[in-house]
Amino acid sequence: MNKLMALFLVLIVLVSSTTMFYLLFFSSNAEMERRIRHYFEISSSNRVTPETIHSNILDKLPKGSSIDAIYAFLDKRNIGKDSLSSCSPTQINNKNNDITCIIQLDLKMINLDISRISYDIIFDIDLDGRLRDVEVNEILTTP
Secondary structure: OHHHHHHHHHHHHHHHHHHHHHHHHOOHHHHHHHHHHHHHOOOOOOOOOHHHHHHHHHHHOOOOOEHHHHHHHHHHOOOOOOOOEEEEEEEEOOEEEEEEEEEOOOOOOOOOOOOEEEEEEEEEEOOOOEEEEEEEEEEEEOO
16 A cells, blocks of 8 residues: 555656646746736736736826836836837827737747737827727637
8 A cells, every 4th residue: 555655646746747847848828927927017926817917007007108108118128129029009190099019929939738828918099199098918829
């Protein structure tokens, strides 16, 4: 019985360590979560969801903020400047109406995830050049 118990414990340790190794080094979703936490200062006690991203952005960049404040917010976090994110203004009638940022998964990672997560973040700008709201969309893709 002791040999069976020892074998069972070894099996649990192997499965646990393999899972931990995978999540730390081969999961693009875990890597994405780490980057999102860094970009938007989301604490480890909160889940990363479109809602938490939205509320953390608005905590640091309230509605009514200027376009310059939005770009300063993005620059401070290196969003749109690193190789895994991009930001661009969208113009309608020659006026900036929003800024769209895409935070994409790292395609260089070995990836065993069935679904992969990226984020589309839209800073909705009113005609006076002020932040009206932020829209956060989670984009799931499959290989």
